[in-house]
Amino acid sequence: MSSKDGIGKVIGVALALCVVCSVVVSTAAVKLKPAQEVNKTRDLKRNILQAAGLYDASQSVESQFESISTRVVDLRTGRFTDDIDPASFDQRAASKDPAGSAELSDDQDVAKLSRREHYSLVYLVESDQGIDKIILPIRGYGLWSTLYGFVALESDANTIVGLGFYEHGETPGLGGEVDNPRWKAFWPGKQVYKNEEVAIALTKGAVDPASADAAWRVDGLSGATLTSRGVTNLVQFWLGQDGFQPFLTHLKAGEA
Numbered sequence: 605m606s607s608k609d610g611i612g613k614v615i616g617v618a619l620a621l622c623v624v625c626s627v628v629v630s631t632a633a634v635k636l637k638p639a640q641e642v643n644k645t646r647d648l649k650r651n652i653l654q655a656a657g658l659y660d661a662s663q664s665v666e667s668q669f670e671s672i673s674t675r676v677v678d679l680r681t682g683r684f685t686d687d688i689d690p691a692s693f694d695q696r697a698a699s700k701d702p703a704g705s706a707e708l709s710d711d712q713d714v715a716k717l718s719r720r721e722h723y724s725l726v727y728l729v730e731s732d733q734g735i736d737k738i739i740l741p742i743r744g745y746g747l748w749s750t751l752y753g754f755v756a757l758e759s760d761a762n763t764i765v766g767l768g769f770y771e772h773g774e775t776p777g778l779g780g781e782v783d784n785p786r787w788k789a790f791w792p793g794k795q796v797y798k799n800e801e802v803a804i805a806l807t808k809g810a811v812d813p814a815s816a817d818a819a820w821r822v823d824g825l826s827g828a829t830l831t832s833r834g835v836t837n838l839v840q841f842w843l844g845q846d847g848f849q850p851f852l853t854h855l856k857a858g859e860a
Protein backbone atom coordinates (compact mmCIF):
# COMPACT_ATOMS: atom_id res chain seq x y z
CA MET A 605 0.00 0.00 0.00
CA SER A 606 1.39 3.39 -0.96
CA SER A 607 1.41 6.29 1.53
CA LYS A 608 -1.07 8.00 -0.83
CA ASP A 609 -3.59 5.13 -0.28
CA GLY A 610 -2.98 5.44 3.47
CA ILE A 611 -3.84 9.16 3.51
CA GLY A 612 -6.94 8.48 1.40
CA LYS A 613 -8.12 5.86 3.89
CA VAL A 614 -7.50 8.13 6.90
CA ILE A 615 -9.47 10.95 5.26
CA GLY A 616 -12.24 8.50 4.26
CA VAL A 617 -12.57 7.11 7.81
CA ALA A 618 -12.49 10.63 9.30
CA LEU A 619 -15.22 11.81 6.91
CA ALA A 620 -17.38 8.74 7.57
CA LEU A 621 -16.97 9.30 11.33
CA CYS A 622 -18.01 12.97 10.89
CA VAL A 623 -21.11 11.98 8.93
CA VAL A 624 -22.09 9.28 11.48
CA CYS A 625 -21.56 11.65 14.43
CA SER A 626 -23.48 14.52 12.82
CA VAL A 627 -26.40 12.17 12.04
CA VAL A 628 -26.40 10.90 15.66
CA VAL A 629 -26.27 14.45 17.12
CA SER A 630 -28.91 15.92 14.81
CA THR A 631 -31.23 12.91 15.29
CA ALA A 632 -30.88 13.27 19.07
CA ALA A 633 -31.56 17.02 18.83
CA VAL A 634 -34.70 16.50 16.71
CA LYS A 635 -35.98 13.55 18.78
CA LEU A 636 -35.38 15.29 22.15
CA LYS A 637 -36.92 18.64 21.11
CA PRO A 638 -40.53 17.72 22.03
CA ALA A 639 -39.39 16.45 25.48
CA GLN A 640 -37.40 19.68 26.00
CA GLU A 641 -40.45 21.79 25.10
CA VAL A 642 -42.61 19.82 27.58
CA ASN A 643 -40.00 20.35 30.32
CA LYS A 644 -39.73 24.06 29.51
CA THR A 645 -43.51 24.51 29.75
CA ARG A 646 -43.60 22.54 33.00
CA ASP A 647 -40.80 24.70 34.44
CA LEU A 648 -42.71 27.89 33.53
CA LYS A 649 -45.84 26.56 35.19
CA ARG A 650 -43.87 25.59 38.31
CA ASN A 651 -42.44 29.12 38.50
CA ILE A 652 -45.91 30.65 38.16
CA LEU A 653 -47.20 28.41 40.96
CA GLN A 654 -44.15 29.23 43.12
CA ALA A 655 -44.62 33.00 42.68
CA ALA A 656 -48.24 32.57 43.77
CA GLY A 657 -47.14 30.51 46.81
CA LEU A 658 -49.16 27.53 45.53
CA TYR A 659 -46.46 25.05 44.53
CA ASP A 660 -46.53 21.66 46.23
CA ALA A 661 -43.59 19.43 45.19
CA SER A 662 -45.52 16.27 46.09
CA GLN A 663 -48.13 16.89 43.38
CA SER A 664 -47.87 17.13 39.61
CA VAL A 665 -47.33 20.61 38.20
CA GLU A 666 -50.01 20.02 35.57
CA SER A 667 -52.74 19.14 38.08
CA GLN A 668 -51.86 22.15 40.28
CA PHE A 669 -51.84 24.46 37.27
CA GLU A 670 -55.47 23.55 36.56
CA SER A 671 -56.43 26.07 39.28
CA ILE A 672 -54.88 28.87 37.22
CA SER A 673 -56.47 30.52 34.20
CA THR A 674 -54.30 32.08 31.52
CA ARG A 675 -55.60 35.23 29.85
CA VAL A 676 -54.24 37.82 27.43
CA VAL A 677 -54.15 41.53 28.25
CA ASP A 678 -53.79 44.32 25.69
CA LEU A 679 -51.16 46.47 27.40
CA ARG A 680 -52.15 49.48 25.25
CA THR A 681 -55.67 49.53 26.71
CA GLY A 682 -55.07 47.73 30.02
CA ARG A 683 -57.95 45.34 29.34
CA PHE A 684 -58.41 41.64 28.65
CA THR A 685 -58.66 40.63 25.02
CA ASP A 686 -59.89 37.46 23.32
CA ASP A 687 -58.25 38.44 20.00
CA ILE A 688 -55.16 36.40 20.87
CA ASP A 689 -55.12 32.71 21.79
CA PRO A 690 -53.08 32.38 25.01
CA ALA A 691 -52.18 28.76 24.18
CA SER A 692 -50.26 29.69 21.04
CA PHE A 693 -49.12 33.24 21.88
CA ASP A 694 -45.32 33.60 21.90
CA GLN A 695 -44.77 36.73 24.00
CA ARG A 696 -40.99 36.69 23.65
CA ALA A 697 -41.24 36.60 19.86
CA ALA A 698 -43.89 39.36 19.92
CA SER A 699 -41.60 41.58 22.00
CA LYS A 700 -39.03 41.53 19.17
CA ASP A 701 -41.51 41.80 16.30
CA PRO A 702 -42.12 45.39 15.10
CA ALA A 703 -45.72 44.37 14.26
CA GLY A 704 -46.33 43.03 17.77
CA SER A 705 -44.51 45.64 19.86
CA ALA A 706 -43.66 49.31 20.12
CA GLU A 707 -40.34 51.01 20.70
CA LEU A 708 -39.81 52.49 24.17
CA SER A 709 -38.28 55.93 24.59
CA ASP A 710 -35.16 56.24 26.78
CA ASP A 711 -37.28 57.76 29.55
CA GLN A 712 -39.75 54.86 29.45
CA ASP A 713 -37.17 52.12 29.06
CA VAL A 714 -35.89 51.81 32.64
CA ALA A 715 -35.73 48.00 32.37
CA LYS A 716 -33.65 48.16 29.14
CA LEU A 717 -36.16 46.26 27.02
CA SER A 718 -35.92 48.39 23.82
CA ARG A 719 -39.47 47.39 22.85
CA ARG A 720 -42.67 46.50 24.72
CA GLU A 721 -45.08 43.98 23.25
CA HIS A 722 -48.72 45.01 22.70
CA TYR A 723 -50.09 41.90 24.40
CA SER A 724 -49.09 40.03 27.54
CA LEU A 725 -50.12 36.79 29.15
CA VAL A 726 -51.44 37.07 32.70
CA TYR A 727 -52.32 34.26 35.09
CA LEU A 728 -55.24 34.37 37.50
CA VAL A 729 -56.19 32.33 40.54
CA GLU A 730 -59.95 32.64 40.87
CA SER A 731 -62.43 31.59 43.53
CA ASP A 732 -66.20 31.94 43.95
CA GLN A 733 -65.54 35.41 45.39
CA GLY A 734 -63.66 36.51 42.25
CA ILE A 735 -59.94 36.96 41.56
CA ASP A 736 -57.70 35.72 44.38
CA LYS A 737 -54.25 36.27 42.94
CA ILE A 738 -52.79 37.89 39.82
CA ILE A 739 -49.51 36.58 38.43
CA LEU A 740 -47.69 38.79 35.94
CA PRO A 741 -44.68 38.05 33.73
CA ILE A 742 -41.78 40.48 34.25
CA ARG A 743 -38.37 40.88 32.64
CA GLY A 744 -35.51 43.33 32.39
CA TYR A 745 -31.77 43.75 32.31
CA GLY A 746 -29.58 43.06 35.36
CA LEU A 747 -25.81 43.28 35.02
CA TRP A 748 -25.03 40.63 32.41
CA SER A 749 -28.38 39.39 31.25
CA THR A 750 -32.12 39.78 30.89
CA LEU A 751 -33.90 38.30 33.91
CA TYR A 752 -37.25 36.61 33.16
CA GLY A 753 -39.70 35.94 35.98
CA PHE A 754 -43.08 36.41 37.59
CA VAL A 755 -44.52 38.62 40.30
CA ALA A 756 -47.75 37.59 42.01
CA LEU A 757 -50.12 40.06 43.68
CA GLU A 758 -53.03 39.62 46.08
CA SER A 759 -56.53 40.54 44.89
CA ASP A 760 -55.94 44.13 46.12
CA ALA A 761 -53.50 44.41 43.14
CA ASN A 762 -51.00 45.97 45.55
CA THR A 763 -49.72 43.40 48.08
CA ILE A 764 -46.99 41.10 46.78
CA VAL A 765 -47.51 37.35 47.18
CA GLY A 766 -44.16 36.36 45.71
CA LEU A 767 -41.55 36.98 43.04
CA GLY A 768 -39.12 34.71 41.24
CA PHE A 769 -36.99 34.45 38.12
CA TYR A 770 -36.88 31.33 35.93
CA GLU A 771 -34.12 32.47 33.57
CA HIS A 772 -31.12 34.80 33.91
CA GLY A 773 -27.36 34.89 33.38
CA GLU A 774 -26.27 36.77 36.52
CA THR A 775 -23.24 35.50 38.48
CA PRO A 776 -23.92 32.64 40.90
CA GLY A 777 -23.36 33.87 44.47
CA LEU A 778 -23.73 37.55 43.46
CA GLY A 779 -26.59 38.59 41.16
CA GLY A 780 -27.55 34.90 40.95
CA GLU A 781 -28.76 35.19 44.57
CA VAL A 782 -32.10 36.27 43.06
CA ASP A 783 -32.75 32.50 43.11
CA ASN A 784 -32.00 32.18 46.83
CA PRO A 785 -35.21 31.26 48.71
CA ARG A 786 -33.99 33.39 51.67
CA TRP A 787 -33.97 36.50 49.44
CA LYS A 788 -37.27 35.60 47.76
CA ALA A 789 -38.82 35.33 51.25
CA PHE A 790 -38.36 39.13 51.68
CA TRP A 791 -41.05 39.82 49.04
CA PRO A 792 -44.37 38.42 50.37
CA GLY A 793 -46.43 41.14 52.07
CA LYS A 794 -44.55 44.08 50.51
CA GLN A 795 -46.63 46.86 48.96
CA VAL A 796 -46.25 48.05 45.37
CA TYR A 797 -48.06 51.42 45.23
CA LYS A 798 -47.96 54.53 47.39
CA ASN A 799 -50.40 57.27 46.33
CA GLU A 800 -50.97 55.49 42.98
CA GLU A 801 -47.22 55.57 42.17
CA VAL A 802 -44.97 52.47 42.09
CA ALA A 803 -42.87 52.75 45.25
CA ILE A 804 -41.46 49.22 45.68
CA ALA A 805 -37.65 49.17 45.43
CA LEU A 806 -34.59 47.26 46.61
CA THR A 807 -32.40 49.00 49.18
CA LYS A 808 -28.65 48.76 49.55
CA GLY A 809 -28.25 46.38 52.50
CA ALA A 810 -31.03 45.34 54.85
CA VAL A 811 -34.36 47.10 55.26
CA ASP A 812 -34.84 48.85 58.61
CA PRO A 813 -38.22 47.47 59.76
CA ALA A 814 -38.79 50.68 61.78
CA SER A 815 -38.42 52.97 58.74
CA ALA A 816 -41.54 54.66 57.38
CA ASP A 817 -41.13 53.09 53.93
CA ALA A 818 -40.26 49.53 55.10
CA ALA A 819 -43.44 48.15 53.48
CA TRP A 820 -42.13 49.29 50.05
CA ARG A 821 -38.50 48.17 50.50
CA VAL A 822 -36.79 44.81 49.93
CA ASP A 823 -33.21 43.90 50.98
CA GLY A 824 -30.67 44.38 48.18
CA LEU A 825 -28.45 41.51 47.04
CA SER A 826 -25.10 41.85 48.79
CA GLY A 827 -22.16 42.41 46.44
CA ALA A 828 -24.64 42.77 43.57
CA THR A 829 -25.83 46.36 43.53
CA LEU A 830 -26.08 46.34 39.75
CA THR A 831 -28.38 43.31 39.58
CA SER A 832 -30.38 44.78 42.50
CA ARG A 833 -30.82 48.02 40.57
CA GLY A 834 -31.93 46.00 37.53
CA VAL A 835 -34.54 44.15 39.62
CA THR A 836 -35.88 47.47 41.01
CA ASN A 837 -36.08 48.88 37.49
CA LEU A 838 -37.85 45.91 35.94
CA VAL A 839 -40.37 45.58 38.78
CA GLN A 840 -41.07 49.32 38.59
CA PHE A 841 -41.43 49.18 34.79
CA TRP A 842 -43.85 46.24 34.70
CA LEU A 843 -45.99 47.47 37.60
CA GLY A 844 -45.93 51.03 36.26
CA GLN A 845 -47.89 52.99 33.65
CA ASP A 846 -46.11 51.39 30.65
CA GLY A 847 -46.58 47.93 32.15
CA PHE A 848 -49.56 46.49 34.02
CA GLN A 849 -50.71 49.47 36.13
CA PRO A 850 -53.58 50.45 33.77
CA PHE A 851 -54.72 46.80 33.68
CA LEU A 852 -54.53 46.46 37.49
CA THR A 853 -56.52 49.70 37.91
CA HIS A 854 -59.23 48.36 35.57
CA LEU A 855 -59.19 44.96 37.27
CA LYS A 856 -59.73 46.50 40.73
CA ALA A 857 -62.61 48.59 39.37
CA GLY A 858 -64.09 45.43 37.78
CA GLU A 859 -63.62 46.98 34.33
CA ALA A 860 -60.83 44.91 32.83
Ligand SMILES: Cc1cc2nc3c(=O)[nH]c(=O)nc-3n(C[C@H](O)[C@H](O)[C@H](O)COP(=O)(O)O)c2cc1C
Pocket residue numbers: 747748774775776778779780825826827828829830831832
Ligand atom coordinates in the same frame (compact mmCIF):
# COMPACT_ATOMS: atom_id res chain seq x y z
C1 LIG B 1 -16.65 38.19 37.92
C2 LIG B 1 -17.60 39.17 38.52
C3 LIG B 1 -18.96 38.90 38.46
C4 LIG B 1 -19.89 39.81 38.98
N1 LIG B 1 -21.22 39.56 38.91
C5 LIG B 1 -22.11 40.46 39.38
C6 LIG B 1 -23.50 40.24 39.26
O1 LIG B 1 -24.00 39.22 38.78
N2 LIG B 1 -24.34 41.22 39.70
C7 LIG B 1 -23.87 42.37 40.28
O2 LIG B 1 -24.69 43.23 40.62
N3 LIG B 1 -22.57 42.57 40.44
C8 LIG B 1 -21.67 41.66 40.01
N4 LIG B 1 -20.35 41.88 40.14
C9 LIG B 1 -19.91 43.03 40.97
C10 LIG B 1 -20.09 44.36 40.26
O3 LIG B 1 -19.04 44.56 39.38
C11 LIG B 1 -20.11 45.46 41.33
O4 LIG B 1 -18.89 45.44 42.02
C12 LIG B 1 -21.20 45.22 42.31
O5 LIG B 1 -22.44 45.16 41.66
C13 LIG B 1 -21.25 46.30 43.36
O6 LIG B 1 -22.12 45.85 44.38
P1 LIG B 1 -21.94 46.26 45.91
O7 LIG B 1 -21.97 47.78 45.89
O8 LIG B 1 -23.11 45.65 46.62
O9 LIG B 1 -20.62 45.68 46.35
C14 LIG B 1 -19.42 40.99 39.62
C15 LIG B 1 -18.03 41.24 39.68
C16 LIG B 1 -17.15 40.35 39.15
C17 LIG B 1 -15.68 40.66 39.23
